[in-house]
Amino acid sequence: MTFATTLKNTLAKDLQLEWRSKDAINSMLFFALLVVVIFSFSFDLSPEESRPIAGGLVWVALLFAAVVALNQTWSRELRNSVLDAYRIAPAPLESLFLAKTIGNFIFVSVLELVIAPLFVIFYNLRSVGPVYQLVLASVLGNWALVVNGTFFGAISIRTRSREVLLPLLLFPISIPAMLAAVNATANTLTGEGSAYLPLVFLAVYDVVFTAVGLFLFETVLQAE
Amino acid sequence: MKSKFTIFALITFALLSWGLYEALIGAPTEATMGPVQRIFYYHVPCAWVMELCFPANFLLSIAYLIWRKPEIDALAVSTAEVGVVFCTIVLLTGPIWGKPVWGIWWTWDARLTSTLVLWLIYVSYLILRKFSIGGPNAVLAASLAIFGCLDAVFVFMAIRWFRTQHPKPVFGGGADSGIDPRMLQAFFVNMAAFTALGILLVWLRFVLERTRQKVEEAHAMKALGATR
Numbered sequence: 107m108t109f110a111t112t113l114k115n116t117l118a119k120d121l122q123l124e125w126r127s128k129d130a131i132n133s134m135l136f137f138a139l140l141v142v143v144i145f146s147f148s149f150d151l152s153p154e155e156s157r158p159i160a161g162g163l164v165w166v167a168l169l170f171a172a173v174v175a176l177n178q179t180w181s182r183e184l185r186n187s188v189l190d191a192y193r194i195a196p197a198p199l200e201s202l203f204l205a206k207t208i209g210n211f212i213f214v215s216v217l218e219l220v221i222a223p224l225f226v227i228f229y230n231l232r233s234v235g236p237v238y239q240l241v242l243a244s245v246l247g248n249w250a251l252v253v254n255g256t257f258f259g260a261i262s263i264r265t266r267s268r269e270v271l272l273p274l275l276l277f278p279i280s281i282p283a284m285l286a287a288v289n290a291t292a293n294t295l296t297g298e299g300s301a302y303l304p305l306v307f308l309a310v311y312d313v314v315f316t317a318v319g320l321f322l323f324e325t326v327l328q329a330e
Numbered sequence: 331m332k333s334k335f336t337i338f339a340l341i342t343f344a345l346l347s348w349g350l351y352e353a354l355i356g357a358p359t360e361a362t363m364g365p366v367q368r369i370f371y372y373h374v375p376c377a378w379v380m381e382l383c384f385p386a387n388f389l390l391s392i393a394y395l396i397w398r399k400p401e402i403d404a405l406a407v408s409t410a411e412v413g414v415v416f417c418t419i420v421l422l423t424g425p426i427w428g429k430p431v432w433g434i435w436w437t438w439d440a441r442l443t444s445t446l447v448l449w450l451i452y453v454s455y456l457i458l459r460k461f462s463i464g465g466p467n468a469v470l471a472a473s474l475a476i477f478g479c480l481d482a483v484f485v486f487m488a489i490r491w492f493r494t495q496h497p498k499p500v501f502g503g504g505a506d507s508g509i510d511p512r513m514l515q516a517f518f519v520n521m522a523a524f525t526a527l528g529i530l531l532v533w534l535r536f537v538l539e540r541t542r543q544k545v546e547e548a549h550a551m552k553a554l555g556a557t558r
Contacts, residue, residue, distance in 0.1 A: 262458075267461055322395075
């Protein structure tokens with residue numbers, strides 16, 4: 107099978123599975139909602155106070171919630187030894203990685219679409235800067251999160267304590283991407299400072315880690 | 331091998347003793363900061379050893395993925411562990427110095443924050459090594475190390491660019507020009523001593539890891555023989 111066919115089939119399979127079971131998306135949404143509510147209880151904020159820190163809060167909520175979906179990406183393939191079937195299949199493994207990443211990207215994007223209005227309502231947000239910057243920040247930050255998360259999911263699935271390990275590996279690596287995404291979001295929301303540099307930074311980060319992920323994925327999956 | 335190790339250990343011990351004397355007695359007391367400045371003779375050399383260990387771990391991880399030799403993996407895990415130990419010492423001695431001089435234990439300054447994030451990344455590497463079992467262990471850890479080291483580059487840039495709201499503290503002492511030659515001597519003796527200590531620890535850890543690998547291998551061979 108070619109790269110494109112494998113990618114298309116795997117992605118279609120994952121989306122169909124998710125569409126029927128809604129396992130990842132439901133648990134992720136509920137988790138994110140809980141984080142939003144607990145945050146607003148933990149910090150009693152006025153709209154003026156919440157604007158500069160809302161960028162940070164939304165990204166923390168997304169990071170925590172994304173782990174829920176990322177953990178299911180590979181554990182789903184353990185049943186009936188599907189992962190082993192992938193390993194011996196003559197299909198290019200990079201396309202599997204890319205398909206999984208795109209799938210997770212779609213799930214987290216749906217999450218972002220639902221969670222953004224919630225934040226606007228609960229924290230009385232109003233963007234001072236241009237909104238397209240927020241869209242760019244959410245797309246680029248999302249990709250940075252899922253590309254690393256999908257890769258580290260494949261690593262942690264090969265270890266003893268699968269679900270526990272993923273956040274422990276993913277969070278330290280995600281710090282620079284988080285920092286840039288929060289910076290871009292906060293700068294746009296407050297209208298203070300430019301979001302240009304953090305967005306470029308995120309784009310470079312995405313390209314580098316997608317390339318490294320694609321390059322090392324086969325090594326990780328075939329590790330004996 | 332054993333006698334070489336003993337000789338090197340003795341040299342390290344002598345260097346550390348000399349360094350201790352230089353740092354506590356030989357070097358003059360710094361004019362503004364007082365005796366607390368002497369912690370620099372440990373803080374900076376430890377940071378230096380850490381800066382040797384982590385890039386070494388990166389290169390060894392790449393080398394392991396290319397050649398798949400267990401010796402390389404043993405050396406990689408040794409450098410990572412020793413690097414984390416020295417990074418911890420840096421993070422502990424920093425606040426001890428910072429409290430009396432800056433008046434605060436910690437500031438989210440670029441250098442401090444990057445060191446902390448670096449520490450977090452390599453601790454996650456060690457956790458992965460602890461949690462993964464058997465064969466894939468080394469390959470998974472090597473991949474994470476490559477991610478981690480590339481990430482460190484982004485960490486340095488991100489923190490420099492996006493967390494600049496805090497004033498950069500002025501580093502007194504150090505290797506600036508115009509410092510007392512005795513201070514410089516104490517500094518370089520300790521640099522040499524701690525580099526030797528770092529190498530010694532990596533060496534020791536390497537021997538231990540190789541022994542562990544050989545024991546594991548012997549167990550595997552025995553199990554294979556039993557089934558035959």
